[in-house]
Structure formats: C-alpha cells, structure tokens
Amino acid sequence: MRETALPGLAASPPLPAAHLPLERAGRLPPAAALPGSRAPASGRPGPPAGGSARCPAPVHLRSAVDSSVRRAAGLREVSPVGAGEGSPAGREGSPGFPVAASPGNGQDSPAGAGIVAGDYILYARDVHKTFRPSAGVAGEIRALFRGRDDRDGVRAVRGIDLGVRRGESLGLVGESGSGKSTLGRILSLLYPPDRGSVLFEGKDAAGFGRAERSAFCRRVQFMFQDPASSLNPRLTAFRTLSEGLAIHRLGDRRARKARVEGLMEEVGLDPSLLERYPHQFSGGQRQRLCLARALSLDPEVLIADEPSSALDVSIQAQIVNLLLAAKTGRGLTLVTISHDLALVSLISGRIAIMYGGLLMEVIPREILGRVEHHPYVKALWASAEYSQDTGAELILEGEPPDPQNPPGGCPFHPRCPEAAGDCRTEAPPMKEGPPGRFTACHFR
Amino acid sequence: MTEPPNAPLPDTAPPLLEIRDLAIGFGDGDYLPVKGLDFRLAKGEVAGLVGESGSGKSLTAYGIMGLLPFGARYRRGEILFQGRDILKLPLAVRRALSGSSMGMIFQEPLTALNPVLTVGEQVAEIFRIRLGQHRREARESACALLSQVGLPNPRAAYASYPHRFSGGMRQRVVIAMALALDPDLVIADEPTTALDPTIALQIIRLLKDMTYQRGAGVLFITHNLRLLSGLAERIFVMYAGLILEETGGGGMAAPLHPYTRGLVAAHPPNPSENSGKSLVPIPGQAPGPRDRLPGCPFAPRCPERDEACSRSLPELLPAPGGGRVRCFRREDAGA
Ligand SMILES: Nc1ncnc2c1ncn2[C@@H]1O[C@H](COP(=O)(O)OP(=O)(O)OP(=O)(O)O)[C@@H](O)[C@H]1O
Ligand code: SF4
Ligand code: SF4
Ligand SMILES: [Mg+2]
Numbered sequence: 001m002r003e004t005a006l007p008g009l010a011a012s013p014p015l016p017a018a019h020l021p022l023e024r025a026g027r028l029p030p031a032a033a034l035p036g037s038r039a040p041a042s043g044r045p046g047p048p049a050g051g052s053a054r055c056p057a058p059v060h061l062r063s064a065v066d067s068s069v070r071r072a073a074g075l076r077e078v079s080p081v082g083a084g085e086g087s088p089a090g091r092e093g094s095p096g097f098p099v100a101a102s103p104g105n106g107q108d109s110p111a112g113a114g115i116v117a118g119d120y121i122l123y124a125r126d127v128h129k130t131f132r133p134s135a136g137v138a139g140e141i142r143a144l145f146r147g148r149d150d151r152d153g154v155r156a157v158r159g160i161d162l163g164v165r166r167g168e169s170l171g172l173v174g175e176s177g178s179g180k181s182t183l184g185r186i187l188s189l190l191y192p193p194d195r196g197s198v199l200f201e202g203k204d205a206a207g208f209g210r211a212e213r214s215a216f217c218r219r220v221q222f223m224f225q226d227p228a229s230s231l232n233p234r235l236t237a238f239r240t241l242s243e244g245l246a247i248h249r250l251g252d253r254r255a256r257k258a259r260v261e262g263l264m265e266e267v268g269l270d271p272s273l274l275e276r277y278p279h280q281f282s283g284g285q286r287q288r289l290c291l292a293r294a295l296s297l298d299p300e301v302l303i304a305d306e307p308s309s310a311l312d313v314s315i316q317a318q319i320v321n322l323l324l325a326a327k328t329g330r331g332l333t334l335v336t337i338s339h340d341l342a343l344v345s346l347i348s349g350r351i352a353i354m355y356g357g358l359l360m361e362v363i364p365r366e367i368l369g370r371v372e373h374h375p376y377v378k379a380l381w382a383s384a385e386y387s388q389d390t391g392a393e394l395i396l397e398g399e400p401p402d403p404q405n406p407p408g409g410c411p412f413h414p415r416c417p418e419a420a421g422d423c424r425t426e427a428p429p430m431k432e433g434p435p436g437r438f439t440a441c442h443f444r
Numbered sequence: 445m446t447e448p449p450n451a452p453l454p455d456t457a458p459p460l461l462e463i464r465d466l467a468i469g470f471g472d473g474d475y476l477p478v479k480g481l482d483f484r485l486a487k488g489e490v491a492g493l494v495g496e497s498g499s500g501k502s503l504t505a506y507g508i509m510g511l512l513p514f515g516a517r518y519r520r521g522e523i524l525f526q527g528r529d530i531l532k533l534p535l536a537v538r539r540a541l542s543g544s545s546m547g548m549i550f551q552e553p554l555t556a557l558n559p560v561l562t563v564g565e566q567v568a569e570i571f572r573i574r575l576g577q578h579r580r581e582a583r584e585s586a587c588a589l590l591s592q593v594g595l596p597n598p599r600a601a602y603a604s605y606p607h608r609f610s611g612g613m614r615q616r617v618v619i620a621m622a623l624a625l626d627p628d629l630v631i632a633d634e635p636t637t638a639l640d641p642t643i644a645l646q647i648i649r650l651l652k653d654m655t656y657q658r659g660a661g662v663l664f665i666t667h668n669l670r671l672l673s674g675l676a677e678r679i680f681v682m683y684a685g686l687i688l689e690e691t692g693g694g695g696m697a698a699p700l701h702p703y704t705r706g707l708v709a710a711h712p713p714n715p716s717e718n719s720g721k722s723l724v725p726i727p728g729q730a731p732g733p734r735d736r737l738p739g740c741p742f743a744p745r746c747p748e749r750d751e752a753c754s755r756s757l758p759e760l761l762p763a764p765g766g767g768r769v770r771c772f773r774r775e776d777a778g779a
Binding site for chain 2: 083175176225282283284313314315317318320321324339340341342343345346365366368369379380381382383384385395396397399400
C-alpha cells in the first residue's frame with residue numbers, strides 16, 4: 001500500500017494512508033470538522049447540493065441513479081407528501097435514537113428497544129418511499145414498456161426501521177421490487193424518505209446543513225448496481241477516481257495522483273491502466289474501478305448494491321473478497337444489498353430480509369438456519385440450498401406482491417403456506433426472539 | 445408421471461443430438477468464440493452446459509437452433525440431430541425441422557414475445573401455422589397449453605399482452621411456445637437468470653415436469669453450476685469455446701478439471717454450510733474470442749499448470765466415472 005500523505009497543503013488536511021480511515025490515521029480532526037465543512041466556512045462554494053435531505057451525488061452518478069432504475073423509468077420522486085405525519089412530534093429535533101417501538105406499519109423497531117446511542121452509525125426510522133408516476137402520454141408509454149401501470153404510485157418502502165451498527169457487515173436481501181435498493185438509497189440520502197427519517201450518528205439528516213451533508217456524502221458511499229452504467233464513459237480511470245477528491249477539494253494534483261494509484265493497487269488494478277476509459281476495461285475490472293471510486297474519499301460506511309450480480313462467478317468471488325478486504329483493512333461498515341442469500345450470508349454478520357417493502361426478519365448470521373424462520377425466509381433459504389437430493393423441492397407458489405397495490409395485512413399472506421385468518425387483515429408486528437433476531441409473523 | 449425415458453440407448457440408435465468439432469466464428473477467421481465442441485445428448489436426457497459469459501454458450505445454442513446472429517458463420521464441424529447432419533440440409537428443410545422438433549427458451553422472455561400480439565394469439569399461431577388448425581381449434585389448444593404451464597386464468601391470459609405479465613409469467617408463456625409442438629429437443633438459455641430465486645425454482649420445476657412428460661431432451665445453459673447439480677444428469681463445462689470437462693450430474697461434488705474445481709470453489713456454498721468459509725476466486729480472466737493460446741486455454745489462470753500446458757492443446761479424453769476431461773494432468777487429479 002502506498003503512503004499518500006499530502007505534502008504541505010495549508011488549506012486541505014493531509015490524506016492518510018489509503019487503507020486507514022482518515023480519523024484513525026490520526027491526521028484529521030474528528031468527523032464533524034472534516035473537509036466538506038471547510039468550504040462554506042471559508043466562504044467558498046461547497047459541492048453541489050441536492051434537495052433538502054439529499055446527498056449531492058457527483059454529476060455523472062446522478063445519471064447512474066437513473067439508469068440503474070431504468071426498470072422504473074418514468075416515475076419521478078414527489079416532494080415528500082405528508083412528510084412528518086406519523087413521526088411523533090416528541091422525536092423532532094431530539095438528538096436521539098428510537099428507544100421504543102416505532103409506528104412503522106405496525107412494525108416494532110428491529111434494532112430493539114433500549115439500544116445505546118453510539119451503537120448505530122446509520123439508522124432508518126420508520127422510513128416510507130412512494131414513487132409517483134409522471135403524467136401524460138410519455139408516462140403511458142413508459143407504463144406500457146415497463147409492463148405495468150404505475151399511476152397509483154409504487155410503494156417501494158412502506159415503513160422500515162433498521163439500524164446499521166458501526167463496523168458491522170449488514171446484508172440486505174430481497175427479491176426484485178422488494179425495496180432493498182430503495183432502502184439502501186434512503187440510507188445514503190440519495191432519496192429523501194417521504195416519511196420517517198434517517199439518523200446519522202444520532203442526528204436527523206433532514207436537519208443537515210450544507211457542511212454536514214457534504215461530510216455525510218464523503219463518509220457514506222453508495223456503490224451502484226451496474227458498473228457499466230455508473231461509470232462515466234468519457235472519463236478516464238484517473239478522472240473517475242480523482243473526481244471525488246476534486247469535488248471535496250482534497251489534495252493537489254500530485255497528491256491525488258498518489259492516492260489514486262494507491263487505490264488502483266488496493267483493488268488489484270495496475271496503475272498503468274489509469275489513462276484508460278471504462279469501455280477498455282472488462283466487467284470485473286469496471287466493478288473494481290467502482291469500488292476504488294467508492295473508497296476514494298475514505299468513507300466509513302459503504303453501501304454496495306448488488307456488487308457482484310452482473311459478474312461471472314469466478315470474478316464475483318474476486319470482488320467479494322476485495323470488499324471484505326476493504327472492510328477489514330479499513331474498518332469499514334459494510335452494507336451489502338443482494339438478492340442472493342447464499343452470498344450475503346457468507347459475508348454478513350447480520351442479515352435483514354425484505355419483502356413487499358417491509359422487513360420480514362433481521363437475524364444474526366450465527367443463528368441463520370438454526371431458528372424457526374419467518375415463512376418467507378424459509379422459502380428463500382430453500383431456494384439458496386441447492387443440493388443433489390432435494391433439487392428444487394421446497395417451492396413457493398404465486399408471485400411477489402404488486403408494489404402498486406400491496407396486499408393488506410402481512411405482505412406475504414397470498415403466498416404463505418401458513419397463512420391464517422389474521423394474516424389477511426393485520427400486519428404482524430416485529431418481535432424479538434431469540435435475542436438479536438427480529439421477525440414479523442403472527443406465528444413466530 | 446412417467447419414468448424419465450433416459451435408460452441407456454442401444455448402441456445402434458443415434459443419440460438425439462451429437463455435436464462434432466463445431467466451430468462458429470464472426471467475420472475474419474480470427475474471431476472464433478466457439479472453437480471446437482464435441483458432445484452428445486441422449487433422447488430424453490437433461491444435460492447442462494455451464495460456462496462463464498463469453499465462453500460461447502449462447503452461440504452454441506443459436507448454432508444448434510439455426511438462429512445464428514448476423515455475421516456469425518459455421519466454420520467447422522457437424523450437428524447431427526437424430527442422426528442427420530442438419531448443417532447439410534437445405535435451409536428450408538432445416539428451418540422446418542428446427543421449428544417443429546426443437547424448442548428454445550431465452551433468458552429474457554420479452555425478446556421471444558411479440559409485444560403487439562396477445563399472448564394467446566402468439567401461442568395459437570403456432571398451432572395454426574405449423575399444424576394447420578382452425579382458428580377456434582388453435583385457440584382451444586393454446587388455452588389448454590397455457591393452463592398446463594400454470595397460468596392461473598388461461599382465458600384471461602390468452603387475451604393479454606406480454607407486457608402485462610411479470611417476468612415469471614412471461615417465462616411460462618415462452619415455455620408454452622417452446623413446447624407447443626412436442627419437440628424432441630428443448631434448449632433453455634439461462635431461462636431463470638433474470639428471475640427471482642423463488643420464481644426461478646417454479647420455472648425450473650415446470651420445465652422439468654413438462655419435458656419429462658414429453659420425453660424431450662433438454663440442454664440447459666447456465667452460468668450457475670449450483671443450479672445444475674439438482675437438475676442435470678450430465679454436465680458439460682465450457683470455457684473459451686471448448687468443453688473442458690464432461691461429468692454426470694453428481695460429478696460436481698468431485699470435479700476433475702482444475703477449472704471446474706476453481707468454479708466450484710468460487711460459488712457461494714449453501715448457507716447451511718458456509719459459516720467460516722470464504723470464496724476462492726479464480727485469478728485473472730478468461731481469454732477472449734480473439735486470443736490464440738497454443739496450449740490449454742486455462743493455463744494462464746491454472747494453479748496446476750506446468751510448461752507442457754502452454755505448448756499444445758490437451759485433448760478431451762475419457763476419465764474414470766464415465767466423464768471426459770481436457771487436461772494434461774488429469775491423472776494427477778485422481779482421474
Ligand atoms: N426512481 C424510481 N422511480 C420510480 N420507481 C422506482 C424507482 N426506484 C425504484 N422504484 C420501484 O420501487 C420498487 C422497489 O425497487 P427497488 O429497486 O428498491 O427493488 P430491488 O429490491 O432493489 O429490486 P432489484 O433486485 O430488481 O434491483 C420497484 O417496484 C421499482 O420499480
Ligand atoms: S403473518 Fe401469517 S401470512 Fe405472514 S408470514 Fe406469518 S403466517 Fe404467513
Ligand atoms: S492442461 Fe495444464 S493448464 Fe490446463 S487445466 Fe490441466 S494442468 Fe491446468
Ligand atoms: Mg436492486
């Protein structure tokens with residue numbers, strides 16, 4: 001690993017070794033006073049800011065957001081309708097953490113009551129997100145191509161409480177349309193929630209000023225699902241990796257170069273490839289580049305959306321191992337979003353499983369497969385457990401819920417082999433048991 | 445359900461499908477994604493063709509179906525279907541043969557469906573054109589088939605357009621179309637890759653049941669080795685346009701070729717067995733279709749290579765257990 005401490009720059013703090021978080025390398029002031037906060041203080045314009053609680057993704061990333069939800073194209077976000085409604089006033093402005101059950105769709109907090117404030121670096125508190133349709137003929141046509149009519153709005157996330165512990169590896173699993181990517185984006189402030197809030201180190205992100213938002217965006221990085229479309233085709237690898245440093249005004253050209261070369265080495269790419277454009281890389285190399293870019297600002301939290309699903313197995317394993325190495329080497333907090341329970345259970349200490357915009361189960365890895373699981377998790381588990389004798393035997397009938405028109409009661413009831421009367425009408429609350437495991441089912 | 449008709453064939457009967465030294469390329473002679481395939485598929489057998497992207501799986505499938513994409517050409521070899529080399533048949537005969545005796549299922553079902561016709565019309569069309577059925581008769585056949593593939597309300601489905609369906613439902617329709625004429629061979633190219641895991645299982649079960657009932661042979665193409673272990677009776681492992689290993693379905697527990705072993709180690713293990721495990725990636729990346737390696741195509745990434753490996757191409761030779769392996773060191777591998 002290359003030392004990339006920056007030579008004598010008065011205005012910008014030196015960068016530490018690429019593999020250490022800035023703070024722990026001991027060369028930087030604590031988070032609150034980090035570079036992002038520097039710009040406004042010194043009267044210079046800060047990085048571009050988005051909407052109220054939005055994270056200003058670099059320009060090319062914004063297009064990436066759009067393209068990676070092509071499936072959902074044609075829907076735009078609405079200004080948070082009824083934001084705040086449903087969040088008890090008593091919580092407003094409190095520095096704190098949810099200490100009691102939250103009202104999110106009748107689900108109790110899977111983080112549990114009585115948690116200690118310092119435990120969670122990120123916390124989604126009763127978040128909701130609905131995507132509204134765009135009007136007019138264009139909307140009609142898009143609805144046609146997308147294969148469904150979204151005019152009622154797609155209820156992607158319907159009331160979720162989930163905390164991310166500092167330093168943990170959390171897996172977020174669900175089928176397509178379950179809302180896992182949306183939740184990941186809410187957590188990284190790429191989407192403002194319609195309702196509920198995101199707490200970063202206990203502080204409500206909705207109240208962030210420009211400086212805090214900018215610091216957040218440096219400390220929490222989101223890695224997009226599709227490496228091909230999240231890289232700007234007109235930027236060389238060097239520009240791609242140094243863009244964040246430039247936006248956050250870190251280092252001079254020489255220092256950035258050293259840093260970028262260190263990043264390339266960290267992700268197993270030859271620094272001699274720095275002048276290449278994305279199309280000159282293979283799929284696996286592009287994903288390495290995306291990882292390097294996400295690490296370029298030395299984040300504390302990395303939220304990786306399907307980091308390897310576009311890749312071949314032999315290459316997927318390379319990327320997964322790099323992620324794990326970055327996690328241990330840098331002390332990262334890692335959130336991996338994936339539809340693949342087998343993969344996630346391999347790399348996560350705790351796993352959250354979503355269905356129909358809600359959490360079904362949150363479970364520590366050690367007891368996965370050892371408890372009486374939520375019925376949906378059972379089926380998911382069976383689908384991940386291929387074996388010679390069982391083949392594909394435990395098969396769930398039916399289709400996942402329509403996010404426009406989610407079923408009432410338990411979202412899983414139309415497919416659940418154990419569904420009974422109450423399930424149709426009453427959403428099951430989140431309950432804890434055994435310790436650390438939370439599940440939402442009337443019969444667990 | 446009837447027994448799967450895959451008892452060993454008498455030596456005299458030709459296999460359902462036999463590929464001999466098949467090479468498919470584009471444009472100039474250098475671009476050769478399929479470099480020389482050899483394999484057989486017995487009547488009613490379910491075989492898996494596994495390989496990573498770019499290894500030539502789909503091109504092989506299209507080659508067998510006679511649906512080569514624009515610019516692609518057969519360069520060498522034979523495709524014997526029920527004993528006849530279909531590459532030597534006149535185009536029209538060939539089209540008719542593949543239209544009625546082979547069915548194909550695609551990764552993205554939308555590409556196989558016409559967006560401006562209802563699902564039912566598309567299925568009925570097959571019965572009308574190929575079997576000469578009348579409108580009403582074709583309609584009844586189509587509805588019956590749609591209900592067999594598990595569409596809950598076949599009459600409503602008949603009148604719906606494909607875009608109204610979820611991915612899983614569309615794939616059911618494509619399966620219906622592929623099986624409409626009772627083909628002897630069904631080629632399924634990554635039929636579940638675009639689907640969610642619980643839906644993928646439904647589709648696999650459906651495909652399995654439908655083809656068993658009809659006694660059709662299946663070539664199931666995938667990049668997911670784990671998927672095949674519970675499904676295929678025979679597995680062909682493809683790499684850089686060549687078959688590197690052929691084994692029985694259970695052979696994945698103890699693969700002989702270094703590449704297959706690497707592939708198994710790179711797959712996430714079953715969640716029940718994975719605690720404390722890590723993935724073992726294969727270093728480097730696969731050669732492209734233009735790369736000309738004189739020796740074993742896996743040599744640059746192989747942990748077991750020696751000098752001989754890069755000098756000449758190993759042959760695909762029988763290995764104990766009934767499989768075949770293309771590796772100079774298969775003796776060391778316990779073969
Ligand atoms: N920007 C957007 N605009 C409109 N709808 C969206 C947007 N992003 C997501 N959605 C919709 O929200 C629902 C949940 O989407 P999300 O991307 O979170 O699912 P996912 O679980 O990540 O699925 P996948 O594995 O297919 O990516 C889907 O119905 C999707 O179409
Ligand atoms: S609440 Fe009812 S429908 Fe939902 S998972 Fe439990 S048993 Fe099934
Ligand atoms: S022939 Fe040599 S390089 Fe190729 S797989 Fe066998 S040992 Fe490895
Ligand atoms: Mg997603």
